[in-house]
Amino acid sequence: MLTAQSKSVIGESLLERVADARRKSDALFEIVRPEALYDRPIPERHRIVFYIGHLEAFDWNLLHDVLGLKSFHPEFDRLFAFGIDPVGGGLPTDQAADWPSLERVREFVRNIRETLDAKLNSDTDGLQRDGFPLETLLNVATEHRLMHVETLAYMFHQLPFERKIPPVPSSPVLTSPVKASMIEIPAGSIRLGLPRGSKVFGWDNEYESYTANVPAFVIERYMVTNGQFLGFITDGGYEKRELWSDSDWEWKTANRMSSPVFWSKKGGEWFYRTMFADVALPLDWPVYVSHAEASAYARWQGKALPTEEQWQRAAYGSSDGAQRNYPWRSGIPTRERGNFDLASWDPVPVNAHPHSQSAFGVEGMLGNGWEWTSTVFGPFPGFEPFPFYRGYSADFFDGKHFVMKGGSARTAACMLRPTFRNWFQSHYQYVYAGFRCVSR
Secondary structure (H helix, E strand, O other), X not given: OOOOOOOOOOOHHHHHHHHXXXXXXXXXXXXXXXXXXXXXXXXXXXXXXXXXXXXXXHHHHHHOOOOOOOOOOHHHHHHOOOOOOOOOOOOOXXXXXXXXXXXXXXXXXXXXXXXXXXXXXXXXXXXXXXXEEHXXXXXXXXXXXXXXXXXXHHHHHOOOHHHEOOOOOOOOOOOOOOOOOEEEEOOEXXXXXXXXXXXXXXXXXXXXXXXXXXXXXXXXXXXXXXXXXXXXXXXXXXXOHHXXXXXXXXXXXXXXXXXXXXXXXXXXXXXXXXXXXXXXXXXOOEOOOOXXXXXXXXXXXXXXXXXXXXXXXXXXXXXXXXXXXXXXXXXXXXXXXXXXXXXXXXXXXXXXXXXXXOOOOOOOOOOOOEEEEEEEOOOOOXXXXXOOOOHHHHOOOOXXXXXXXXXOOOOOHHHHOOOOOEEEEOOOXXXXXXXXXXXX
């Protein structure tokens, strides 16, 4: 166990963050019944057992050389090294029997933790990899694990309810329509990205900082709700060819899609799949959809998805030119500011956090669901890949992924920084992602 004895080098708070991230990932696996740990809830992803080994294998592959440690299970180091990004190609075809036993995987996890912790609690002064200090590597390991705490949650969301163990009884869901309104954002500049040499940790795609001039635009006060999206469905939005790009229409048609993946229809009534139960469709929750569906809805409205720069200005900018660290005026992220940092398994009404308002009056821009932008994921000027993790961002600069901003209920607080960028491909439905529209 990490004891922070080397705090003069690494920092006591960072070692505690490593330990806390482990506790969170361990707790997440506890909601899955043991007999379901070899299930594959999402066809494009690995079986759950892979991720039990992957979190530790990532830490080991990142740190063992710099710490002067020799591998004790090279086969597992490779087996659990990489996940799957479902771009092109076929679906994985492995069988449950192809994977090691749970006992062997958990022994692998224990050995890695014990070995790494013993070294981190000794003298690590001056250790670095590719010019990056150990502190940076531990930040990478911590945030990588916390990202998986979120992505695993949306994987587990697709497990049959009987394959999960609810931590607490579900509460009734109360819902009501939300009155939509638009907010005018005046023309102005906004700074994106981190300056090289910043003391704040950031991933490679967050560098380097630059300033963009953003023309005036109008943006929705709240994220688009299930109730609003229901209007799109009722009007036949999924069947209107003119609302969809060629590739999006082909994908939608091939998959016979007629509603969001979180929705189902029973007896003529719409229901929403929460983590542990189906509930009557909550009209005031944000709708979770793919980028393709969000884009079609925006066209139906005669609007568009915001660019990354527009979203950034609406969230962090102000009329006087000042730029905020969070949308609200001051203070760290707290529960009254939004639905984030593992606060809930599911969304809440889009107007539930009036104290989250940006300087322009836009609400709920952090938490409650990532927000799609129209910006294709790519490098900022001056981008340099992490030499120890070259594929983290650069592998996805392929024109098929779109930037998401904001965060969901399962996004850790450390990743609510203004420069953090998430991304997924246009046709991926399972992530906790919604959107709001703009008029230019």
